[in-house]
Amino acid sequence: MFKKFRNAFLTGLLIFLPLGTTIFVLNFLLDMFEAPAMRFAFEMGLKEESFFFGLQTLLAVVGLLVGVLALTSLGFLSNYVLGKFFINSAERILDRVPFVSTVYRTVKQIVDTFGKENRAVFNQVVMVEYPRQGCYTIGFLTNDAEGETEAVIGRQLTTVFVPTTPNPTSGFLLFVPREEVFAMDMSLGEGMKLLISGGAVIPEYDAKKVKKKAQSSSKRSSTKSLPKASPKKTAINPPRSRTRKT
DSSP states (O other): OHHHHHHHHHHHHHHHHHHHHHHHHHHHHHGGGHHHHHHHHHHTTOOOOOOTTOHHHHHHHHHHHHHHHHHHHHHHHTTSHHHHHHHHHHHHHHHTSTTHHHHHHHHHHHHHHTSTTTGGGOOEEEEEEOSSTTOEEEEEEEEEOOTHHHHHHTSOEEEEEEEOSSOTTSEEEEEEEGGGOEEOOSOHHHHHHHHHTTTOSOOOOOHHHHHHHHHHHHHHHHHHHSOOOOOOOOOOOOOOOOOOOO
């Protein structure tokens, strides 16, 4: 029961996130009119009623409970045809409103790109040397390169998607040799937090495990980088010119 409630709440949160961000931006703009509205209310004789623990505390608790129930209900409704119809209708309406549609589309692209539907696209968090030697970046391993892309280079390649920050919906697709891809222990969610925050949110890790993996990868790369012994070639002496005795 708790698992169903949790999944429904998370689903509702993902659905509400684009709309919630849009409301947050609009609320920021409407805050400029809050002071004139309060003055108008006091002039009309409307007074704030006092409670034992304060009106603001009561409204905060009630608002939190209503928000949790609303998101959970939205998650349950998204599993039914009628709920999907209302959600799609609301999205179409928001998509036609100027400025609101821009904010809504941006946030929705982020949610759709890294939601549970497309989470299987990214296999693992990796680090690659990009865009120059000695500089590394975080990316997501997507697949093993096959076909013409691998045949032209003549090496085993892997495809790595390197998102931009803080908007990870765009990025670069890199074809990197397998031995130049460094696997990370962090989860996909932790990798996304690291990217979107611009490096401000650093996930926790097991230092001993990472150090052991780094040592093994360095040994493997050093072994592969050793030059192969070339077979000795015997020098071929040029033929001596014979002079005729006269």
